[in-house]
Amino acid sequence: MTAETSAAENPQRISMFKVLNPFHVWALGVGIVLVGEFMGWNFSVAKGGAYGALIACWVIGLLYSCVAMIDSEVTSTVAAAGGQYTQAKHIIGPLMAFNVGLFLVMAYTMLEAADALIVGDLMSAVAAATGYEGLSPQPFVVLTIAFLAWLNYRGVFMTLTVNFVITLFAFLAIIALFIGADPLNPGNILRHSDLLTELPYGWIGVVASLQFGMWYYLGIEGTCQAAEEVRSAGRSIPLGTIGGILTLLVAASLTWYVATGLMPWQYLGQAATPLYDAASIIGNPSLQVVLFIGTMFAAIASANGCINDAARAWFSMGRDRYMPTWFGAIHPHYRTPFRAIIFLIPIAVSFAFTGLLDQVITFSILSGLLGYTFMSINMMRFRKMWPLDVIKRGYIHPFHPIPALVLLGLCAAVYFATFLGYGASLLSIMAFYIVASAWFVMRRYQFVKRGDQFTMPWPRPRGY
Template identity: 30%
Template sequence: MAETSTEQLKKVLKPVHLWAIAVGLVISGEYFGWNLGWAVSGTIGLLIATLVITLMYITFIFSYTELTTSIPHAGGAFAYAYRAMGPFGGLIAGYATLVDFLVATPAIAVSLGSYLHFLYPGIPVTEAAVGFVALFILLNMLGVKESATFSVFITILAVIELLLYLGIVSPHFKTANYLADPMPFGWAGVFAALPYAVWFYLAIEGVAMVAEEVDNPKKNIPRGYISAIITLVVLALGVMIITGGLTDWHKLSHLDYPLPEAIGIVLGKGNGLTKIFASIGLFGLIASLHSIILASSRQVFAMARSGYLPRALSNINHKFKTPHWALIVSGVVSCIFIYRFKTDQIIMLSVLGAVVMYIMSMLSIFILRKKEPHLNRPFTAPLYPVFPAIALIICIICLFASVYFNPDMSLIFAGGLVIVLIVFVAMGKHKVALNEDMMNAPAEQGVIESLE
């Protein structure tokens, strides 16, 4: 039996908020993580991988927007896969999404701590990372509109900062540097680099997590997604190519702070501009950490509300109308990963979650087109079925590459999924149908429901 609570998520987000949340979720990918792909592929190898992944994300986002506007649910891919494939499909998509966002949070926090340590060597990286997670969990508890307003401000600063970086270092670009040892591992390196190229755009789909809090979602969600993907493509290609031609790229291929190191090599680490850049470089990481904590908490909230996680995690704070327990649990998980795993391991695990979630989402589009042909679709995937098919094929290739080149993290991901499935079946959750109203359009109803 379902009970309806009087608590509801506020519907206050506009296109500028969605652009800020989407870009903010992703923009840390331009600051670190992608450079690890150079170590396995070289500059040209990573460029090829990035162009392939860029095509994947463009076709994915235009297809994913169909799902987001048709089913504006805070659970995102979890809700879409449940509606298309039932309890097991929803569970797999929900698990993958949780891994995607919960694991990306500590990766960004560690890089943020590394940037701060670069500026002030006396500050330890790990403790700084934990402190940042705690700070932004608190900020997210204060209300979604307040959080989104902060996202707009900090994301604009982050974009300006990257444009400033490109303007300062572009005159120092040398083609000889960029083309030195361009594909040391051949085409195998291109496949190995695919997961790192995903990091350029990973988490943009997180806008779906705040779909229930968007004013006029059918019109505003597409605007937010499309403007965000254009912004990110320009920044990703610009930062990757220009940085690769500044110096010997091998020096930057294992760092958590490649951009300040690159500008330090070009201008000198004692140069005032280097210090200023490293300081404002924190903005991009702050934007992503803040936004991804927002998105991950909504995923925990949605799955708890549906009975797939402890229902207490779906409680809403009476004053601020935010899921405070979901935020706290997300923070605890992040801190565990900060202390237990290295940055490249965290990135790979997050990418595995993202790619599996993308696959489940694209499958959901095809299934729902046949299963529910009359579903209200305010935005439809362009050139259907071509766009979702391209995204699906590239995602499958990326998944195989991730598993082949990263067997250890793949086993951890698969092992977690097996455990979740066993618990799911043992508790009989697969036999309990979720309330149809909850899975249809809770953004229209504006209510928080829990299964009894």
């Protein structure tokens, strides 16, 4: 046996360690997303004003609540690496699964690149503030990605334990900022009555702001990538995911409240680090340090979780031959998808160095959105093909099919929001997925073992 084992080629394949608990699942999901509260969400203020961003926060919160409910039910049954990719393989079919795998890899790798850029920019800003003007952020970008990839290579338990600690710190930093802003005495530090304005673009701006409202929660669905490595998937994934979405709803509301009470909406709409700016305005040096560390930790936790998830999606596609089988290998000692982890390092770095942060972020958001659209279709088929009495679920979400239909409607609204301002990017990204799909059908599918695509111990689906 060679030093590494290709899971795709070896029927006696080694598996990943089952070492994670609900706290790790929470750390994976919230860790990926929380950076969106420190930066990114505020671009929704530019598109629709402060109130527009608040409406976006709640509407998109509803979208993600549907995502969390749907995802928890399916993942509590499909406990395998690859998350939604594996769901698509079992419920819709190979081409959809290939697309979902690509959504995941692209969304997470591009988000990872943006996170690393943030770390690099923050380091440059600190250097400038301490008298070292002109320090290049690029070495910090490379170092961040390389260090986190090494951590991921060495094992998932340590990776997500680190994520838990730094994510918790970042969340507490938001709570500290809220307390530091003296919310019980409106008008003292927070000036909502003077800074909140009418909707600057009317209701069309509110709809447009849904696009960046995604940043409040983008990536929470990544919790199910850990399904193959948690000790009790049926219990841990729903607990971690729903706990995560509740954490994010609280963090998003506090973030909006503090930031809009301190900064004019036009400034807020383009700020690179709005929460750090908020701490600066309050003028408390300790709070500034906490927010600086919180911002760094949030970006690092996000990049860390993204490496974890992107690598597992890429690994799963390699294992199933949707992508080259070489990637479908698990490290014999660390039990991690090590080739996928290493392969994605230079790709993330190169995305970070394109200088196209806007495009990279939009690619990430849209890939996520396409994945959510898939989820609503997936849920309808799942209940139809295997009704509740046919296979046992670890969790059953209530009010079906309302969450799936609401999710589909909200996805349509966010496509329209993206069209308002980023129409060319939207078409370009759709062109990517259309060409990739044609390539899969005409070239890659010939390498795929048909019967191996269904591995769950389920009965034959109804209608097939």
